[in-house]
Amino acid sequence: MKNRYPLLLYSAFDTLELGIILLNQRGEIVLWNHWLERASGLSADQVAGMRLVEACPELQHSRLIQALEQALHKNLSATLSQSLNKAPFNLFRAPQQQGDMPTRMQQAIHITPLPQYNDEQFALIQIHDVTNSVMREEILQERAESLRRYAYQDELTGVPNRTFFNETLQNLWRLAGRQGSEISILIIDLDHFTRFNEQEGHLAGDQCLQKIAKALQSTLRRPEDLIARFGGDKLVVLLPYTPLIGAKNIGLRLLDVIHQLQIPYPQSPTGYVSASIGCAGSMASHELDPSYLVQEAELAVFFAKQNGRNQVRDSQVPLKNTADSSSPDSAASSTLGPPH
Amino acid sequence: MREFTPLQQDAICEIFNISVGQAAATMSQMVGEEVLLSVPYLQFYTLENACELLSKSNLRICGVQQDFDGCFNGHAFLIFPENRSLELVRLMIGKNMPIEYLSELEQDALAEVGNIILNACLASLSEVFQQQFHCGLPILHIGSSQEVLQRCQPEQLVMLLHIQFTLADRKIEGYVIFIMNSDSLDLLVCEIEKFLSGIGPQASY
Amino acid sequence: MTYTMLIVDDSRVSRLMLRSQLADLRPNWHFLEAANGQEAIDHAIRETIQLVSMDLNMPGMDGIEAARQLHALQSEAKIILLTANVQQSTRDRAAGAKLYFIPKPINKQTLLQIIAFAEGQ
Numbered sequence: 001m002k003n004r005y006p007l008l009l010y011s012a013f014d015t016l017e018l019g020i021i022l023l024n025q026r027g028e029i030v031l032w033n034h035w036l037e038r039a040s041g042l043s044a045d046q047v048a049g050m051r052l053v054e055a056c057p058e059l060q061h062s063r064l065i066q067a068l069e070q071a072l073h074k075n076l077s078a079t080l081s082q083s084l085n086k087a088p089f090n091l092f093r094a095p096q097q098q099g100d101m102p103t104r105m106q107q108a109i110h111i112t113p114l115p116q117y118n119d120e121q122f123a124l125i126q127i128h129d130v131t132n133s134v135m136r137e138e139i140l141q142e143r144a145e146s147l148r149r150y151a152y153q154d155e156l157t158g159v160p161n162r163t164f165f166n167e168t169l170q171n172l173w174r175l176a177g178r179q180g181s182e183i184s185i186l187i188i189d190l191d192h193f194t195r196f197n198e199q200e201g202h203l204a205g206d207q208c209l210q211k212i213a214k215a216l217q218s219t220l221r222r223p224e225d226l227i228a229r230f231g232g233d234k235l236v237v238l239l240p241y242t243p244l245i246g247a248k249n250i251g252l253r254l255l256d257v258i259h260q261l262q263i264p265y266p267q268s269p270t271g272y273v274s275a276s277i278g279c280a281g282s283m284a285s286h287e288l289d290p291s292y293l294v295q296e297a298e299l300a301v302f303f304a305k306q307n308g309r310n311q312v313r314d315s316q317v318p319l320k321n322t323a324d325s326s327s328p329d330s331a332a333s334s335t336l337g338p339p340h
Numbered sequence: 341m342r343e344f345t346p347l348q349q350d351a352i353c354e355i356f357n358i359s360v361g362q363a364a365a366t367m368s369q370m371v372g373e374e375v376l377l378s379v380p381y382l383q384f385y386t387l388e389n390a391c392e393l394l395s396k397s398n399l400r401i402c403g404v405q406q407d408f409d410g411c412f413n414g415h416a417f418l419i420f421p422e423n424r425s426l427e428l429v430r431l432m433i434g435k436n437m438p439i440e441y442l443s444e445l446e447q448d449a450l451a452e453v454g455n456i457i458l459n460a461c462l463a464s465l466s467e468v469f470q471q472q473f474h475c476g477l478p479i480l481h482i483g484s485s486q487e488v489l490q491r492c493q494p495e496q497l498v499m500l501l502h503i504q505f506t507l508a509d510r511k512i513e514g515y516v517i518f519i520m521n522s523d524s525l526d527l528l529v530c531e532i533e534k535f536l537s538g539i540g541p542q543a544s545y
Numbered sequence: 546m547t548y549t550m551l552i553v554d555d556s557r558v559s560r561l562m563l564r565s566q567l568a569d570l571r572p573n574w575h576f577l578e579a580a581n582g583q584e585a586i587d588h589a590i591r592e593t594i595q596l597v598s599m600d601l602n603m604p605g606m607d608g609i610e611a612a613r614q615l616h617a618l619q620s621e622a623k624i625i626l627l628t629a630n631v632q633q634s635t636r637d638r639a640a641g642a643k644l645y646f647i648p649k650p651i652n653k654q655t656l657l658q659i660i661a662f663a664e665g666q
Contacts, residue, residue, distance in 0.1 A: 070463060078477075079455045137444070358629040539562040
């Protein structure tokens, strides 16, 4: 039965839609199918009896040759994936349209030892064309990436959105809890912004927010610092490895940056758009939920507004003279006035 | 549970130490940077206990299986927690796109990593014991430890090697496991003894 | 004068293998064994050593550090780094530390390489 159809087997190999190479114990080519003739431009007659590296010099020093040695001398099979072996054989795909250049074929390769035949060991190489899968995956990954960007980005300002802020805060809080480090946040609330929108128009309001978000983002120099849109007229800054006192200093710098932008607003005491900044900081711990930081910072913003706006505050209960809201410069110890 | 003598244990660790050294060299050449691999320890388990151990910290694991046949036979696996296997492949391919599942091409890459390591192990065994093993293509399984190891028989024994990779400053831990029936394990011990008696009289106690 | 070789390897099997096979080829050599870097240094404090075979990955001090300290004690000793870590980066580190690199496994070829290095000029 076995020997009755050798020619049929040959023509079966030639009709397969994958590359087939059969090598003998000495690593010489015994079979090279029609698919390979087309993809390599080398005919079976040309390569018959040649050692594989002679026929395909591009394979020298490749993992494929190592794997082949293991198959011929140690009886071990091997898989060579497309991602870890960039197109080992010089194989090309026929152009899709007339006039196109042929493209290099992406390959997935299997090598298997064949049970000894007449006391000789053989190895079989199968080559699959995975170019289409590679292209499909690239497109899918690009789409996934743009979806992800869209899901985490604030459309108006271009900085990350609140969802991203929340997720990052959760992750960093857990990390900081393990490391025993401090995290601070700042909430930046633009002063009288509802009125600004009503009087100057929503377009001007949007532009103002965009300008401020961009300016604050470029002020934060450490790569681990994050600014995000908290919602409405509020931005939030996340400062890992930062104690409260450091966060207050950064808050003052941000207040100054907003002032330097000199976005005109005649209704404001300074004549320009200003902000109230609330800060909160804590040693991260597993017993505490990070939403605590957000609550504290919001409370601090409230105190800053009460105390006359255009300033940085923490959530310490204000001292008695908060009623004197017209003079932020003489404020209580936990209040820091504008930096000019 | 079966116990190896300390010397037998040392011998098998040293054999696999050479294997992972070679596998690391192959991987390092492919990714163009240093890959550190080590085999800190070896232990034996029943299949049931091994499943328990593997699912202790991770409900889903990723296993590359290769069946081998020679003077003794069984199933060889490389096992990682699912998220770690993804990380390993991403580090090797150099992509850092966080998509939620292993793509088809990444699965192939993972099967290849398993193939490199398991072949290196079998090649050392075959060199030291001067025996050939016939070994099939790698198959990738992802699931619970019971699902990944489902093709094995409950009475089979598990030889588990803890291995550590360090790649791009990231440490990734996994296991190489050999699952054999007790006859095959006896034959393995027999081969180790042959090897030990070959290296000198001091080794025979 | 006796020729003394110190074998440093945390694997006992590895030490035994190297020792017994070298002893067959060079019966007049004297062998010392150490399972880690500290033991190796303890030997070097007490005895004059001509040749050292040093493993790389060991608990405690690694082979390169142990070789550096050995060299400070006995500048004449020839040191080989004999390791299963066969990557280019390891070969480069060995060269940087002026150690002769020989890859594991221990086989006929490794043994001949060790002897040639020991008895070379």
